[in-house]
Amino acid sequence: MRESLQKSLVDTLFVVAAAIAMGTLVAAANFVDYGPLIVLDVGTVIIGVSLVTGLALGLRTTDEDPQILILRAFASGLGAIAIVMTTVFAPILAGVIPSLDVLGSSGSTRLAFLFTSLFIVPIHVVGAVIGYALSDFLAPAQFGGGHDLTEP
Amino acid sequence: MTWYGRAAAVVLVVLAVSGSILWIHVVDRYVAASDARVRFGQNVGIAEVRIPAVTSRDQEVTVGVRFFIGNPSGIAIDIVQISYRFYMDNLTDTRPFPDKADSIFVATGGYFPSTDPAVVAPRSSLTMWINMTVRGANQPEAIERLNLTFNGNYYPIIDAGLVYRIHATTIVDRVLGIVFVTEAGVPPSA
Numbered sequence: 001m002r003e004s005l006q007k008s009l010v011d012t013l014f015v016v017a018a019a020i021a022m023g024t025l026v027a028a029a030n031f032v033d034y035g036p037l038i039v040l041d042v043g044t045v046i047i048g049v050s051l052v053t054g055l056a057l058g059l060r061t062t063d064e065d066p067q068i069l070i071l072r073a074f075a076s077g078l079g080a081i082a083i084v085m086t087t088v089f090a091p092i093l094a095g096v097i098p099s100l101d102v103l104g105s106s107g108s109t110r111l112a113f114l115f116t117s118l119f120i121v122p123i124h125v126v127g128a129v130i131g132y133a134l135s136d137f138l139a140p141a142q143f144g145g146g147h148d149l150t151e152p
Numbered sequence: 153m154t155w156y157g158r159a160a161a162v163v164l165v166v167l168a169v170s171g172s173i174l175w176i177h178v179v180d181r182y183v184a185a186s187d188a189r190v191r192f193g194q195n196v197g198i199a200e201v202r203i204p205a206v207t208s209r210d211q212e213v214t215v216g217v218r219f220f221i222g223n224p225s226g227i228a229i230d231i232v233q234i235s236y237r238f239y240m241d242n243l244t245d246t247r248p249f250p251d252k253a254d255s256i257f258v259a260t261g262g263y264f265p266s267t268d269p270a271v272v273a274p275r276s277s278l279t280m281w282i283n284m285t286v287r288g289a290n291q292p293e294a295i296e297r298l299n300l301t302f303n304g305n306y307y308p309i310i311d312a313g314l315v316y317r318i319h320a321t322t323i324v325d326r327v328l329g330i331v332f333v334t335e336a337g338v339p340p341s342a
Binding site for chain 2 (some may be wrong): 014017018020021022023024025027028031033034035036037038040049052053055056057058059060062083087090091094096097102103104131134135138139
């Protein structure tokens with residue numbers, strides 16, 4: 001009971017970590033006008049980070065059904081989108097402006113942020129499935145994987 | 153846990169931590185810049201105008217306009233340019249300003265730094281004298297309009313605009329309608 005709870009907590013922690021990694025990096029890439037520490041390309045970040053975090057999430061999942069992994073990947077992808085949208089509305093949440101209209105940025109700009117960040121979910125899910133397949137392949141044969149450790 | 157499980161966990165944590173550092177920096181600047189853009193316009197004005205007495209028609213007159221620029225936000229602001237149109241009100245002309253603007257216009261002045269613009273540090277202010285010169289020999293109409301006093305006082309009207317950049321970003325914005333109007337008049341400076 002305690003072990004399963006601990007495992008669930010650790011899995012949740014990594015789902016949150018994946019969401020944070022994707023959301024924060026995509027948001028930072030979207031706000032290149034504000035002098036970020038590193039200038040990142042939005043497209044590269046969305047594809048690269050979503051895929052890498054998906055792979056990592058999949059590689060960690062060795063002894064569970066793939067649908068659980070898909071659900072986790074969906075959850076972390078949605079979490080990442082939530083972080084991107086929170087970033088867009090950060091000045092309102094911080095209480096410094098009443099509306100984003102005062103900054104002169106159009107609604108279509110914000111919709112573009114949302115639309116591009118939506119691509120996180122499918123790419124992340126694909127990455128997770130590839131990671132799951134990789135972990136299955138790398139697992140020793142005696143544990144049902146394709147990696148036969150007994151071979152010379 | 154397998155070696156690739158550990159490696160995957162390390163990758164996730166590294167990405168999450170580095171992403172968080174970048175994100176905190178960007179959000180901090182985004183919020184500060186938004187705050188600056190909303191409040192900066194209310195903290196810019198003309199504090200003082202100095203006009204020397206005009207004694208001859210071919211005199212070279214340097215008019216001083218002192219701008220007050222306050223930055224209440226948490227991010228520095230670069231002053232890219234300040235420009236103004238200087239009018240000398242004719243109190244006998246009772247038409248509204250837009251109707252008589254052309255007939256009382258004197259000259260333009262401004263601050264146009266090609267490099268190293270003035271920087272207003274976070275939560276601080278600065279004042280800038282931005283002079284305008286009217287050369288009587290070349291601008292006889294302008295010096296005539298400038299040399300208009302009522303009860304010994306000048307009644308200048310200034311309409312200024314300011315362009316600024318949020319420091320270390322590419323966010324450029326402007327403040328229009330920085331107006332100076334006086335009812336008491338401005339005595340000629342020494």
